[in-house]
Amino acid sequence: MSLPLEGIKILDLSRYLPGPLCTQILADFGAEVIKIEQPKSGELGRNLAPLINGESARFYTVNRNKKSVTLDLKKKEGKDIFKRLAANCDVVLDQFRPGVMDKMGVGYEVLKEINERLIYCCLTGYGLNGPLRDTAGHDLNYLSLAGVTEQTGNNQGKPSMSGVQIADTAAGSLYSVIAILLALASREKTGKGQLCDVAMLDGSITLLAYTIGEWFGSGKLPQRGDEGLTGGYACYHIYETKDNKYVSLGAVEGKFWVEFCEKIDRKEYTTVQWDKEKQEDIIKDISNIILQKTRDEWVTFFSTSNICFTPVLNMGEMCQHPQIIARNMITKLTNFKESGKDVVLTGVPIKLSQTPGEAKYIFPELGEHTDDILMNIGYSKEEIDTLRKNSVI
Known part of the structure; x- marks a missing residue:
């Protein structure tokens, strides 16, 4: 049985959490995801502690079912390779700050001339326009500016930080998946791709929909930890409990x-x-x-x-809960890569009756697929050897 996104090819320039989680979801449903990584060092998310066999444990949680190509986009030969890859792919996911790819000469305006069917998704903190366009940020910053942090915590003391990266995942990863799928659906009608502008700040604000309704409906600003859904009511x-849980x-x-x-x-x-x-x-x-x-x-x-x-469960208890087990939402890979450690990974959260997603627990080594993919777009072994010698790949 074919998966719904089989035949869709994605070039993934993202790192850490937001973009990689997005492309992992798409990969689970059949998309071919090619990670474009810096030679030698790789995607920054590979190096986050804690490490298992020299690679980040967190990297494995958002990079299954993917391929890896090393490519230096600052070099002319690297740009040429990227353009040839983009000419034969469906989606580019760009998680750099706005304008970075343009400055390198491989942004959307250039690539759409090469491939008019290309869908180019820019996943950024604050979007492609506005006074904060070029500002650096993290999950906490987006949630703070969106008004989410002010609503988080009890009514005594300062606002609390979320225990999960809401802006990165819900506002970033999931909205990017939606944007890409919508653009693919549009392309079926028009034959043309488009630019998708996904800002984690924007998405975070939409998560406040009910809170905003509570605000303008009552005529008063919601008070942290004191409203109907934030701890102000007994129900x-x-x-x-007695055992401090x-x-x-x-x-x-x-x-x-x-x-x-x-x-x-x-x-x-x-x-x-x-x-x-x-x-x-x-x-x-x-x-x-x-x-x-x-x-x-x-x-x-x-x-x-x-x-x-x-x-209220902790991580270990959650993994053992019968509902989580019944839904296949946690998988444990024991003695992962002979490391002596177990790797715990999330399952596929979207259940389709006819074309269910498939979590293949295969993870790309840095640059593992470089040679094969370059050969597929016409590079000879000799050319690839030269590119590697010149640190292009």
Whole structure:
């Protein structure tokens, strides 16, 4: 059975997390992803600690199912090779700052003249225009500017940093996947590619959709840790348990809240679910109740209830949870590359009934596919040897 993106060829210039996760998702569904890496040093993400056999453990989490070509784009011969590759590919993913590829003479305006069907996706922090266009940034910066960080944490003290890279992944990786798929769909109608401008700041702002609605609907700025979905109400809250662990209650709907209250013998709270003035006292009382049992005892206690109640798990516990196992969302590669260490990788989150994605746990060595791919576009072995001698590849 063929995968939906078989036949689609992608040149991946990205590094670290946002772009590599994007292209890994596309690779899982059949796209041929060719990582373009700097000779000798490779993509920067290969060198992030912790290392397994000299290579980043994190590199393996976002670079399966790919090929690797080493290429120095600062040299004329490297630019020529890249142009020949782009002439025969469908997508280029560029994660450099705006204008970098243009300055090297291999940006979108040049490449589209070579291949009018080319889809060129620019994944940047702040986008291709605006006063911050050329500004450096990281996940924390995008979330802070978007207003997400201000809404993260409790109502005592400073804003908190997210435990995951939301801007990088949700606003960057996933929106880039969407952009590329939309451009591919458009190309089916027009026969032409286009430029995709994906900014992690832009995507982060769209993740605030409900929060923005809460703001203009109420006429007041949301207060960190004090709103309906941020900890200000007892029905949607995190509680500490007897064993210093935590559970989360998401009983937003009335029926869930009523069942929860009845289960803990607090029927009087059923009619004051959204009474703001009473929340502090209710939260304090329920907190004391939850402290009477361990986390797992509470999970068992509520196991037959319909109230949206879950334990707060750490990484190791998450990997062992029966729901995660049932969905094939975690794979462990034991004694990876004879390193004595296990590598834990995520599965394919999108389940298609007819053309399901396939996570092949094959990872490219730096430059592993350079010779084969260059031969496929017409370079001879002698030419390749010369390119390697001159450090072009």
